[in-house]
Amino acid sequence: xxxxxxxxxxxxxxxxxxxxxxxxxxxxxxxxxxxxxxxxxxxxxxxxxxxxxxxxxxxxxxxxxxxxxxxxxxxxxxxxxxxxxxxxxxxxxxxxxxxxxxxxxxxxxxxxxxxxxxxxxxxxxxxxxxxxxxxxxxxxxxxxxxxxxxxxxxxxxxxxxxxxxxxxxxxxxxxxxxxxxxxxxxxxxxxxxxxxxxxxxxxxxxxxxxxxxxxxxxxxxxxxxxxxxxxxxxxxxxxxxxxxxxxxxxxxxxxxxxxxxxxxxxxxxxxxxxxxxxxxxxxxxxxxxxxxxxxxxxxxxxxx
Amino acid sequence: xxxxxxxxxxxxxxxxxxxxxxxxxxxxxxxxxxxxxxxxxxxxxxxxxxxxxxxxxxxxxxxxxxxxxxxxxxxxxxxxxxxxxxxxxxxxxxxxxxxxxxxxxxxxxxxxxxxxxxxxxxxxxxxxxxxxxxxxxxxxxxxxxxxxxxxxxxxxxxxxxxxxxxxxxxxxxxxxxxxxxxxxxxxxxxxxxxxxxxxxxxxxxxxxxxxxxxxxxxxxxxxxxxxxxxxxxxxxxxxxxxxxxxxxxxxxxxxxxxxxxxxxxxxxxxxxxxxxxxxxxxxxxxxxxxxxxxxxxxxxxxxxxxxxxxxxxxxxxxxxxxxxxxxxxxxxxxxxxxxxxxxxxxxxxxxxxxxxxxxxxxxxxxxxxxxxxxxxxxxxxxxxxxxxxxxxxxxxxxxxxxxxxxxxxxxxxxxxxxxxxxxxxxxxxxxxxxxxxxxxxxxxxxxxxxxxxxxxxxxxxxxxxxxxxxxxxxxxxxxxxxxxxxxxxxxxxxxxxxxxxxxxxxxxxxxxxxxxxxxxxxxxxxx
Numbered sequence: 129x130x131x132x133x134x135x136x137x138x139x140x141x142x143x144x145x146x147x148x149x150x151x152x153x154x155x156x157x158x159x160x161x162x163x164x165x166x167x168x169x170x171x172x173x174x175x176x177x178x179x180x181x182x183x184x185x186x187x188x189x190x191x192x193x194x195x196x197x198x199x200x201x202x203x204x205x206x207x208x209x210x211x212x213x214x215x216x217x218x219x220x221x222x223x224x225x226x227x228x229x230x231x232x233x234x235x236x237x238x239x240x241x242x243x244x245x246x247x248x249x250x251x252x253x254x255x256x257x258x259x260x261x262x263x264x265x266x267x268x269x270x271x272x273x274x275x276x277x278x279x280x281x282x283x284x285x286x287x288x289x290x291x292x293x294x295x296x297x298x299x300x301x302x303x304x305x306x307x308x309x310x311x312x313x314x315x316x317x318x319x320x321x322x323x324x325x326x327x328x329x330x331x332x333x334x335x336x337x338x339x340x341x342x343x344x345x346x347x348x349x350x351x352x353x354x355x356x357x358x359x360x361x362x363x364x365x366x367x368x369x370x371x372x373x374x375x376x377x378x379x380x381x382x383x384x385x386x387x388x389x390x391x392x393x394x395x396x397x398x399x400x401x402x403x404x405x406x407x408x409x410x411x412x413x414x415x416x417x418x419x420x421x422x423x424x425x426x427x428x429x430x431x432x
Numbered sequence: 433x434x435x436x437x438x439x440x441x442x443x444x445x446x447x448x449x450x451x452x453x454x455x456x457x458x459x460x461x462x463x464x465x466x467x468x469x470x471x472x473x474x475x476x477x478x479x480x481x482x483x484x485x486x487x488x489x490x491x492x493x494x495x496x497x498x499x500x501x502x503x504x505x506x507x508x509x510x511x512x513x514x515x516x517x518x519x520x521x522x523x524x525x526x527x528x529x530x531x532x533x534x535x536x537x538x539x540x541x542x543x544x545x546x547x548x549x550x551x552x553x554x555x556x557x558x559x560x561x562x563x564x565x566x567x568x569x570x571x572x573x574x575x576x577x578x579x580x581x582x583x584x585x586x587x588x589x590x591x592x593x594x595x596x597x598x599x600x601x602x603x604x605x606x607x608x609x610x611x612x613x614x615x616x617x618x619x620x621x622x623x624x625x626x627x628x629x630x631x632x633x634x635x636x637x638x639x640x641x642x643x644x645x646x647x648x649x650x651x652x653x654x655x656x657x658x659x660x661x662x663x664x665x666x667x668x669x670x671x672x673x674x675x676x677x678x679x680x681x682x683x684x685x686x687x688x689x690x691x692x693x694x695x696x697x698x699x700x701x702x703x704x705x706x707x708x709x710x711x712x713x714x715x716x717x718x719x720x721x722x723x724x725x726x727x728x729x730x731x732x733x734x735x736x737x738x739x740x741x742x743x744x745x746x747x748x749x750x751x752x753x754x755x756x757x758x759x760x761x762x763x764x765x766x767x768x769x770x771x772x773x774x775x776x777x778x779x780x781x782x783x784x785x786x787x788x789x790x791x792x793x794x795x796x797x798x799x800x801x802x803x804x805x806x807x808x809x810x811x812x813x814x815x816x817x818x819x820x821x822x823x824x825x826x827x828x829x830x831x832x833x834x835x836x837x838x839x840x841x842x843x844x845x846x847x848x849x850x851x852x853x854x855x856x857x858x859x860x861x862x863x864x865x866x867x868x869x870x871x872x873x874x875x876x877x878x879x880x881x882x883x884x885x886x887x888x889x890x891x892x893x894x895x896x897x898x899x900x901x902x903x904x905x906x907x908x909x910x911x912x913x914x915x916x917x918x919x920x921x922x923x924x925x926x927x928x929x930x931x932x933x934x935x936x937x938x939x940x941x942x943x944x945x946x947x948x949x950x951x952x953x954x955x956x957x958x959x
Contacts, residue, residue, distance in 0.1 A: 275855050277871045277916045279871060281857055384862075384864065
């Protein structure tokens with residue numbers, strides 16, 4: 129755990145701390161020794177007309193406080209780290225304390241998570257208690273991108289609808305959370321040219337039944353059949369195996385305006401869902417998958 | 433007490449007489465010492481020399497007989513001397529017993545009172561984060577009231593100090609009240625002042641051992657009861673009582689019972705007047721509220737001096753004496769160990785024990801009462817005292833205003849709270865229908881004592897709609913509900929890129945139970 133490559137600084141700290149204690153002890157002893165003055169005299173310092181500093185000694189309890197703090201300091205540095213190479217009697221560290229607390233929490237909540245982990249996701253998704261936990265987890269780990277209502281945003285998929293890039297079966301949702309996803313739409317601007325991009329966008333919009341320029345759409349269809357079918361399929365319904373979106377449902381990850389669609393075609397898009405499996409552990413991912421599954425399958429709750 | 437003396441006073445009479453005849457030699461020695469000091473410092477005191485012109489004393493000099501007060505300086509090197517206050521009877525002693533019974537009665541009794549079924553009337557429930565006060569329940573959101581109550585208490589202190597001096601210290605301060613109880617126990621076991629002093633000098637024998645065990649034992653029991661009661665304000669006291677008897681107290685409950693017990697034992701048993709003279713900040717800053725019209729306890733120097741012992745039938749004038757017979761009883765009864773005849777001192781907690789005891793002596797001497805009395809600096813100088821003066825009006829006015837504001841705001845308090853947190857990941861969304869959508873998280877806190885169903889509504893933009901079936905929520909008493917709310921508006925209705933909207937939560941079963949909170953709705957402006 130050493131932050132320094134050489135032991136010099138650790139010895140430097142140890143020696144400095146030791147010398148400080150010797151100095152403080154010596155100072156307190158030096159200042160409190162000697163004969164008590166027999167006569168009250170002023171030090172000659174006067175404030176506010178008549179407030180004088182007198183030579184009376186420090187109250188005994190006050191003096192003891194100095195010794196108590198010094199002894200406390202020594203005891204503290206013997207028990208806790210703080211004096212360089214010597215790590216303290218109980219080997220305390222912030223990381224160690226974190227692990228300790230996590231262990232305690234695991235012991236407390238582990239059985240609860242374990243109970244849900246062994247159930248199928250559809251069963252968990254019908255359990256109101258599990259959904260409460262799932263929502264808390266979602267609020268902590270997922271809202272930053274997907275929104276607290278899981279409605280998503282530009283570039284971040286809506287998790288409330290039935291439209292899934294990588295498949296909406298419970299196992300697929302769990303896989304997306306655990307392993308993350310990398311979606312890549314290559315840029316076609318150089319290949320298609322400005323007009324080609326325009327034509328393809330007209331065709332793509334026509335797939336969702338939007339009003340388009342029929343002539344341009346026909347021209348676009350030709351290009352689409354050459355370049356886009358590999359991923360989005362001949363009918364434009366996409367391919368969940370590679371996360372290619374369905375282009376026929378008028379749901380647009382990066383915006384449904386023609387300008388946004390043209391930008392997607394010409395510049396490409398790249399979406400990344402980070403992997404949470406290792407970070408959260410399987411039990412939490414399982415609960416999250418159940419919660420997310422429940423959002424677009426409300427009938428589960430009704431059935432219960 | 434009365435001139436004939438009540439039966440309770442009689443046994444003391446003989447003792448007093450003895451003491452009166454005994455003490456003057458000691459007092460004479462003290463007086464000589466003081467006279468020497470006075471001579472040494474006479475240059476610092478205006479108006480003492482016969483030929484000096486009387487100037488209006490200012491600031492610290494207004495305290496009479498400064499030179500004697502300075503004598504206390506010599507005590508800086510002395511070890512602390514235990515004060516053995518002599519028992520005192522009289523009007524103010526009775527008043528103190530009355531007020532102590534009242535305050536202690538409230539302290540020890542209040543946690544046992546229940547309000548409704550099984551609900552402790554006064555309970556600061558820290559784990560549940562709520563405070564039961566009779567029918568009310570307060571939540572951390574209401575901490576504001578605590579600040580107002582503390583301000584109110586401060587003004588009460590200012591108000592009463594300006595008029596009556598340190599009556600708080602002398603009659604109602606917990607330090608005084610508990611010390612009074614401990615003194616009472618001490619007297620029951622060790623006997624009166626003389627016996628206590630004798631016992632302290634005694635070597636450790638069987639009697640002393642027994643008495644000390646008895647006294648400390650009684651103190652400890654009373655202290656533990658105090659600690660137990662104190663914790664009972666924070667933990668349901670009936671449960672606490674059961675687990676105390678069964679020795680199943682939690683570690684923190686045990687700690688606090690013993691900690692407060694120890695603090696009571698130490699403060700009321702040993703530190704006593706040292707708390708007032710060295711530790712208490714209120715003791716010191718009350719002095720700043722004094723003015724020449726403030727009621728103080730004072731020795732009437734003009735009437736009392738020159739002091740001295742004399743026979744009861746002798747006319748003091750014939751011996752060139754004042755009314756003070758120098759019996760030192762006023763010093764013996766003083767719980768802070770000062771001599772009130774030295775003038776107003778910061779140690780004086782205005783307990784009026786010296787007033788009571790001096791009045792009994794005056795009665796016996798058949799002099800008029802009030803040689804030591806409640807008076808004002810103006811009255812002592814023969815000027816009229818005014819009670820209603822600007823600072824009393826100001827303190828009183830502020831007091832009434834703050835108290836009225838507190839009462840009104842508590843009565844109008846709505847036990848419902850709404851917080852709105854706007855989602856931060858996107859400014860807004862466009863739905864496939866072309867509507868603009870914003871997402872909010874609402875935290876609704878039901879602070880009432882029963883569950884309620886609430887209607888959620890929102891306004892601020894024409895046609896603003898709440899999405900989903902969440903317009904009606906039921907929340908249990910004391911529960912917080914987090915609600916994710918999606919609002920949709922038609923962009924043609926958006927006048928600004930950021931519009932003010934207002935969420936409103938209304939209980940279905942009460943028209944007054946309503947809370948609203950402002951929020952912002954973001955969206956594009958179509959021109």
